[in-house]
Amino acid sequence: VVIRWKWVIAAIILSTLALGLVVTLLSTPKYTATSRIEISRELKKVTNVESLESADTGRDLEFYNTQYALLSARSLAERVARKLRLANNDAFFEAHGVDPNEGSTRDSKATGPLATRDRQRRENLAIKLLLKNATISPLRGSALIDISYTSASPALSSQIANTWTEQFIVQSMDRRFASTADARKFLEGRLEE
Numbered sequence: 001v002v003i004r005w006k007w008v009i010a011a012i013i014l015s016t017l018a019l020g021l022v023v024t025l026l027s028t029p030k031y032t033a034t035s036r037i038e039i040s041r042e043l044k045k046v047t048n049v050e051s052l053e054s055a056d057t058g059r060d061l062e063f064y065n066t067q068y069a070l071l072s073a074r075s076l077a078e079r080v081a082r083k084l085r086l087a088n089n090d091a092f093f094e095a096h097g098v099d100p101n102e103g104s105t106r107d108s109k110a111t112g113p114l115a116t117r118d119r120q121r122r123e124n125l126a127i128k129l130l131l132k133n134a135t136i137s138p139l140r141g142s143a144l145i146d147i148s149y150t151s152a153s154p155a156l157s158s159q160i161a162n163t164w165t166e167q168f169i170v171q172s173m174d175r176r177f178a179s180t181a182d183a184r185k186f187l188e189g190r191l192e193e
Helices: 007-028 059-073 074-084 090-095 116-133 156-193
Strands: 031-040 134-138 144-151
Touching: 031 156, 059 134, 059 144, 059 156, 074 116, 074 156, 090 116, 090 156, 116 144, 134 156, 144 156
Parallel strands: none
Antiparallel strands: 031 144, 134 144
16 A cells, blocks of 8 residues: 555655745744852851751752742843833844734834833733743752743843843842841831830
């Protein structure tokens, strides 16, 4: 049966390969940039002679799971979008194949500031795209985490991955500062009393 239908089978195989080649050549290439960060539970106590690591390793899993959740949180994506002004960056939307003016009351060729509603819609769209294309991957057995971003622009992917890491560090410092500020206010109140 195979010998009898060999030309039909060969034609099907060749047409499938040709179709696959055409689809591959016409598809937009995707570029992934990765930034690596180390997350430590607490600062090492170098003056401690006994050991440099904390004896409380039972809470490490909880701590790292919290950090992973914070890395993939919407609030961090909002910080990245604001820092890079992605809502106003048409190249960002083009790199994802999205029309930011779809459903907008604004003309696509209009210049000038955006209306508040349009700006908010574009910002929400940028945040959704960030969350969809960002990947947080902890390295097994270590305190290292890979933050990857994929888009059609290699420069944009690299910029977003690096800014994601930077904003996570800034957000962590802001949280620590806020907690120490609260403690300082409490202690100042006690001292006044």
